[in-house]
Amino acid sequence: MLSIKGLKVKLKDEDKQILKGVDLEIEAGKVHAIMGPNGSGKSTLSYVLSGKDGYEVTGGTAALEGIDLLDMDPEERAAAGLFLAFQYPVEIPGVGNMTFLRTAVNAQRKARGEEEMSAADFLKEVRARAKDLKIDAEMLKRPVNVGFSGGEKKRNEILQMAMLEPKMCILDETDSGLDVDAMKLVADGVNALRTQGRGFLVITHYQRLLDHIKPDVVHIMSDGRIIKTGGPELALEVENNGYTDILAEVA
């Protein structure tokens, strides 16, 4: 599904190398988790994959189902099936949440040469999905993320994911700012989408989220590289002992 080989990335305006050769293969239907200390490059990886400006790829490749991602505009990557749930979802005053969702859904459909969704079908679909995530009609009407609580913003991300039905989902610290109940709700949303064929990359600091979204593979990232890969037990090891042991072991 997602194939990253030797990915090296630096900041565009600064002489600072962030990713120093990342290799990662995520198979269809699998959930991979990336953990690692602050500043290890986890969020940069998610931004580079989704096409955010400000980074320069200096080496390596990243492909989704064999198609090179790195040459595409962000909207093309989205239409190809990539989705990033933001760590800090952006507030957009003046743009209604519903308008935003419908524009996005139909833009992707159009890009893929599919028929646009009718207003009635869209409404039916979004209401059903919103209900599962306990998002009420009022939240759908409000401007995108404006005045939303931390939990509401994250649920809104998952709603977008559910509506856009991507092939490959990246969740960037989706657990940050969530209380236990909200985390459960978000995890349920993700698990509902965890059908055959959909790949997940979950970036997190904590084991907590991984209790709810059970990963198949766990990677530890440090200083721009993946330094260790293992099963779910690796996340538990981090939770109990921190990163120090693992970092020492690799060094």
Place this chain on the structure above:
Amino acid sequence: MAEAATKQTPTQAMIGSLEMPQGGWTEAARKDALSRVQAVGLPQRRDEYWKYTRPDTLVQPTPEAASLRSIEEAALFDSTDRLRIVFVDGVFDADASDELALEGIRIERLAEATSDLHWARDLYGTLETRGQTPVARPLAALNTAFARDGVLIHVTGTPSKPVNIIYRRTSETADAMLHHVVKLDAGTELTVLENGPVAARFNAVLEVEVADTATFHHVRAQGRDHEQRAATHIFTRLGTESTFKSFTLTANGAMTRNDCVIELTGDDATAHVAGACVGDGPDFHHDDTVFITHDAVNCESRQVFKKVLRNGATGVFQGKILVKAGAQKTDGYQISQSLLLDEDSQFLAKPELEIYADDVACSHGSTSGAIDEDALFYLRSRGVPEGPATDLLTLAFLAEAVAEVENEDLREEITGQMAAWLERHAA
């Protein structure tokens, strides 16, 4: 005086090129207006009030030609039931207009209102004259002197639908001058809609007298016409507990100067004036100039202006709130903002407050900014291409000004028109 002598030349040239309608009840007002123009002269570059807007093309005797382009677009306000009054190149078109009759108002054309004891006699040019101090507005006086036509509306009840003045343009050189007068009796209500490209050059005056507890709504869409030039003035005076709300949408136009002069003379009155403007290209220049005088207790005024500028367009805002001594409990608000889509475009703002009362709340703010890159990336990451994403954020930026239009249907029509304009730009 040497200065007056140099000013006379273009002024005299302009006056010499115009013909004043003779006789009738407007004659005295026209002659007065002419002497006002002669006394101060037409605007020129060194006038402080024209510091940011070059008046040259507005004061030369013959307008610059404006080429006609056939722009296919859904006519605005088509889904609104309204009384239509159509002017083509500034000339009334009876065939295209509805019958000038509507319950609750008396409506007629300036050119045909001949009765000597006309109700508008005490109003025509009166509010314009009041609006000449403390700042002279000679183009408005020129209009009072020479306007050949316009619409006169006396509101005596609450009509069932709005009056829509529709402008169409078929000539590349027409120089139109129209003078509208609206008088609302106590407790009445009226909505006036104006839309369409008028002429190669347009000089407009709208005088509105709002009596106690009356309500006037004005929604205007200045046509999407790249080369047209316009100088418009609105003069209004508000009585006790009355309401005046005006919104203007402008898209393109080589030169547009919209003056709005509001006098709050009765207690507890409300005046809102707002504008949304989309400017594209180095020959686009748009100027909103507002002067609000608070001369009564507990009045509220509100100015909301938003401009989107790109490809070297220029936007200007001059807004002043004057609170006279004794106008206590005044609530004055003013915001002007621009969204600059590139580094070649510019926004010039001059917010002013002058306050002589000690128990007032006045605030003003002005900002210029680029598109929010984070919001743009967020939209693109969801699959919305850069063009439509920029349009969506642009509409969102303008939405705050459009929100000033109280009627939901009209608000949607305006929003739809803006969206269509932006889409066509993208194509």
